[in-house]
Amino acid sequence: MRLSDWDRALLAGTEGSAGQVAMRIVVEMARVAGAAQLIDVTSAHIDGCLYHGQAGLDFAERLVRDGAAVRVPTTLNVASLDLLHPDRFRGDPATAAAARRLMDAYVAMGCRPTWTCAPYQLPERPGLGEHVAWAESNAIVFANSVLGARTARYGDFIDVCAAITGRVPNAGLHLTDRRRGRLVFDVRALPERLVDQDVLYPLLGHLIGARSGRLVPVVDGLPAGVPEDRLKAVGAAAASSGEVGLVHVVGSTPEAPTLAEALQHQPPREVVEVTPAMLRAARDQLTTAGTGPARLVGVNVGTPHFSEAEFGQLVTLLAGRPVHPGVEFYASTGRHVLARIDALGWAASLEAAGVRLVVDTCTYVTSILEHTDGVVMTSSAKWAWYAPGNLGVRVVLGSLRECVESAVEGRVVRDDAPWPQG
Amino acid sequence: MTRPGPRVELQGRALVAGDAAGPALVLEAPLSLWGGMDPHTGRLSDHHHPQLGATITGQVLVMPSGRGSSSSSSVLAEAIRLGTAPLAIVLSEPDEILVLGALVAAYLYGRACPILVLPGGLADAISTGDQVELQGDRVTVVRATAAWPEEAGRPADDA
Numbered sequence: 001m002r003l004s005d006w007d008r009a010l011l012a013g014t015e016g017s018a019g020q021v022a023m024r025i026v027v028e029m030a031r032v033a034g035a036a037q038l039i040d041v042t043s044a045h046i047d048g049c050l051y052h053g054q055a056g057l058d059f060a061e062r063l064v065r066d067g068a069a070v071r072v073p074t075t076l077n078v079a080s081l082d083l084l085h086p087d088r089f090r091g092d093p094a095t096a097a098a099a100r101r102l103m104d105a106y107v108a109m110g111c112r113p114t115w116t117c118a119p120y121q122l123p124e125r126p127g128l129g130e131h132v133a134w135a136e137s138n139a140i141v142f143a144n145s146v147l148g149a150r151t152a153r154y155g156d157f158i159d160v161c162a163a164i165t166g167r168v169p170n171a172g173l174h175l176t177d178r179r180r181g182r183l184v185f186d187v188r189a190l191p192e193r194l195v196d197q198d199v200l201y202p203l204l205g206h207l208i209g210a211r212s213g214r215l216v217p218v219v220d221g222l223p224a225g226v227p228e229d230r231l232k233a234v235g236a237a238a239a240s241s242g243e244v245g246l247v248h249v250v251g252s253t254p255e256a257p258t259l260a261e262a263l264q265h266q267p268p269r270e271v272v273e274v275t276p277a278m279l280r281a282a283r284d285q286l287t288t289a290g291t292g293p294a295r296l297v298g299v300n301v302g303t304p305h306f307s308e309a310e311f312g313q314l315v316t317l318l319a320g321r322p323v324h325p326g327v328e329f330y331a332s333t334g335r336h337v338l339a340r341i342d343a344l345g346w347a348a349s350l351e352a353a354g355v356r357l358v359v360d361t362c363t364y365v366t367s368i369l370e371h372t373d374g375v376v377m378t379s380s381a382k383w384a385w386y387a388p389g390n391l392g393v394r395v396v397l398g399s400l401r402e403c404v405e406s407a408v409e410g411r412v413v414r415d416d417a418p419w420p421q422g
Numbered sequence: 423m424t425r426p427g428p429r430v431e432l433q434g435r436a437l438v439a440g441d442a443a444g445p446a447l448v449l450e451a452p453l454s455l456w457g458g459m460d461p462h463t464g465r466l467s468d469h470h471h472p473q474l475g476a477t478i479t480g481q482v483l484v485m486p487s488g489r490g491s492s493s494s495s496s497v498l499a500e501a502i503r504l505g506t507a508p509l510a511i512v513l514s515e516p517d518e519i520l521v522l523g524a525l526v527a528a529y530l531y532g533r534a535c536p537i538l539v540l541p542g543g544l545a546d547a548i549s550t551g552d553q554v555e556l557q558g559d560r561v562t563v564v565r566a567t568a569a570w571p572e573e574a575g576r577p578a579d580d581a
Contacts, residue, residue, distance in 0.1 A: 025525060032437050032521050047493060053461060053500035058530050155519045156496040157526045214487075214515070243452075243487070288469065386457045388469040 001030060002037040010165055018068035022161035029158055030169035039131055039170045041151075044074040044163035045119045047135035048156040049106045050365060051080040051099035059157060060105035063164070068109045070163040075114040075122065077136045078305075079103045080366040083115075084335070084359050091367035099366075109160070115360035116334030118232070118305040120147060123336075128254050131174055133162035137245075138304045138382065141235035144246040146228060148254035150174045153245045173245050179255065181218035181248045181262040183211070184271040188221035194276060194418055195222065198313075199399035201230040202381035203282040205237025207274065209244050210282075215269060216246050218262045224251030229307055236304050237381035280419050286384040286397040289375045289412070294394065295326070297374035299407040300363045301400065302332035303383040310400070311341045315349065317404040323354030324410030328370055332358040364390055375412060379403050432544050432561040434512070438524040440536030442510035443555040446548050446563075447481035449473060455501070455520070456493035464506035482554040483508035484545055488517040498523030502535050510536040510556050514545050 009015060010023035030038060048056055080099035082088045089096055107113050114122060119134070120142045126132045128148035134140050135154040143149040152172035154162065162168045172178055185208055187195070194200050208217045217238070226249055238244035248256035256262035301314065314331065323329045331350070333341075338359050341347045347357060363369060364387045369376070376393045378384050384397040396412055405413040450472050453459065458468035464479030488494055498520055501507035507527075511520060516539050524535045536556050548554060551566035 021529065025522070025529075028525055029518055029522065032516055032518055048496065050493065050496075052456070052493060052496035053503070055499035055503045055527060055530065056496045058503075059499070059526055062530065153519070155522060156493055157499075157522045158495075158518070285470075385470070389457050389467045 001027070001035065003027070004038070007038055007167060016067045018063045018066035019164060021063070021066065022068070022164040023167070025158060025161045026165055026167055026169065030171065033169045033171035035169035035171040037170050038167040039174060040166055041072055041131050041133040041162055041168050043072050043126060043132045044070065044159060045077060045132070045134040045136060045139055046074055046106060046111055046159040046163060047077040048160055049076045049079045049103055051095065051102050054098070056156060057098055057102045057105070060102055060160070063160065064105050064108050068164050070110045071166040072163055074111040074163040075116070075119040076106055076111050077115070077139070078117045078361045078365065079115055080361055082358050082360045088356070088358060088368050089366065090370070106160070109164070111163070114334065114336070116305050116336070117362065118307070118334060121305065121307055121334060121337060131168070133159060133168050135159035137239035138232070138236035140245050141239045141247060142232055144173055144179070145235055145248065145253050146231050153243070177264070179246055180216060180264040180266065181256070182215035182269045183217045184259070184268045185217055185219050185274050186221050186271055187219060187274045189273055189275055191276065194279070197399060197418060198230065198233070199379070200279065201233040202237045202379070202397070203279045204274070205234035206241045206282045206286060206381045206385070207278055208234070208247060209238035209240060209242030211272060212238070212242050212244055214243055216248065217244060218248040218250060218256065218259065218268070220250045220259050222249060222251065226252040229310055232304055233381070240382045240385040276420070283397060283419065286381055287395065288388050289394040289396045294412070295374035296377060296406055296410060296412050297326070297371035298328040298330070298369055298376040299403045300330045300332070300376060300378045300383055301380065301403060302330070302358070303362055303364060303378070303380035305362070306331050306333040306337065308337055308340050311337070311346055313400055314355070314404065315346050317401055318350070318353055318408070321353065321408045323407045326410045327407050329355045329407045330358050330363045330368065331355055332362045335359050369393070377403050377406050377412060428565045430547050430563040432540055432547060432563065434538045434540040434544065434559055434561055436536065436538050436559050437516055437521045438535065438537040439558070440510070440534040441557050442482065442536050443553070444480060444482050444509040446484050446550055446552045446554045447476060447478060447508070448548055448550045449483065449485035452487050453485055454488060454494055455497040459497060459501070461497055461501040461504055461506055464501065478508045479506045481508050482510045482512060482556070484512040484548050484554070487513055487515045488520050494519045495523035495526065498535070499527040499530070502527035502533050503531055507535050510538065512545055512548065512554070512556070512561065513537065513539050514541065514543070515539065
């Protein structure tokens with residue numbers, strides 16, 4: 001492996017022991033990935049600030065004690081606590097204290113306290129071809145696919161090592177040929193009324209993730225200019241059900257103006273013709289509530305964090321109606337989006353209607369839900385995928401409209417019209 | 423291809439160096455440790471996984487690859503700290519997320535969880551219950567029984 005003078009200096013410990021450990025880990029990862037050299041990154045997004053246990057805290061506090069400071073602009077992913085609404089946390093106080101110490105440790109290293117899984121909703125975001133070190137699977141797939149920035153699938157620990165050293169292995173999705181589309185999902189057979197629905201996008205993402213393995217998928221046949229929130233839903237779902245770090249969407253993402261360019265002018269390994277039946281199966285797979293009667297106890301939206309535009313849709317769909325008293329309705333978002341919807345007056349009207357706004361964290365990664373003994377509805381494939389394991393809830397995946405109607409009525413309301421049987 | 427004997431030697435590539443020996447638990451599908459394994463119990467908690475409820479503690483975990491969340495490194499490191507981790511992990515493809523968890527746990531706690539890749543379907547030679555030994559880049563598999571057990575998806579004998 002070719003190392004720069006800077007890399008060697010860090011390894012030698014001339015920049016302190018935190019820099020030395022961080023560079024050792026980056027070099028070890030480069031060896032695993034078979035990288036010939038390290039490259040510079042312009043920003044980092046850190047996932048390690050979500051508390052998973054003592055090990056993550058031990059690592060962060062060890063780095064702080066050893067003098068760690070990030071060298072590139074670094075944002076922070078969701079943590080375990082909503083610092084603006086601390087009473088939302090229902091876990092034990094010891095966990096809350098440890099989670100808070102973890103958040104403090106990352107801020108002490110110079111990271112920005114953004115606490116969002118959607119750093120791409122912040123004003124400054126990386127551009128086409130820019131190398132970054134982002135963690136959090138949905139942020140990774142968004143950076144690569146929608147922004148055309150280049151990040152490998154970083155996770156806890158390597159994220160902060162990259163931020164401290166400013167260096168990453170030249171491997172994975174940093175390399176042009178690894179970004180070549182290999183598996184085409186042709187959606188031309190889908191009826192227009194499905195393509196028009198928001199719920200199509202998380203379901204399509206779920207299907208893509210489950211079928212892609214480590215091949216880069218390409219979606220072909222959607223109308224050009226798919227909005228960012230729909231692309232976000234595709235990526236988040238695909239990165240949950242699979243290992244997807246990049247999805248080209250022909251006509252919508254910057255490296256896929258045409259199918260040929262997404263494929264880098266080579267034949268695909270396979271073309272999958274997506275049918276309504278496949279999407280219906282994805283919808284059924286993301287609904288663990290069964291078909292029997294069950295009490296609706298909650299609705300969760302905003303995984304990944306709700307955008308301003310999505311809040312606009314929520315306000316419109318609620319149309320001034322209150323949430324049923326038997327339903328806890330949570331919308332998770334970042335503080336920057338909260339500030340915007342506050343200014344628009346939406347935050348106050350949503351709260352008055354009974355929508356609980358959650359910032360800094362997300363309702364499926366920490367103890368926030370009051371009731372987990374009934375059915376919980378969500379518009380997010382990622383929430384539907386992880387919540388049964390994390391929280392022990394039964395879920396129903398639905399469109400945002402279905403979620404809102406259910407929340408108002410206090411029972412699961414689904415529109416099966418777009419989903420004919422068989 | 424000839425039928426593997428009761429003892430098989432396989433050549434792999436160590437991603438995290440170390441020696442380990444124990445019974446194999448072969449996962450039928452990829453697993454994201456985050457959201458898929460409880461580090462306090464060492465059990466699979468992924469409701470979409472066919473082996474929901476299986477315990478990985480004290481086993482040599484054999485799986486096609488990791489999957490999904492980038493937070494799996496933390497879960498592996500925490501499982502190693504708590505002593506609920508597998509003895510070692512054998513993958514069919516390199517997985518950097520798992521390697522990180524093992525590296526950090528070794529750095530913080532001095533405890534090893536070797537990780538090794540067996541490329542090209544070599545890991546198919548291992549079945550749940552086989553005794554597996556990792557030494558450097560080599561894996562030795564000793565069959566659980568001389569005859570094929572009847573149950574659970576044993577591949578057809580192709581001798």
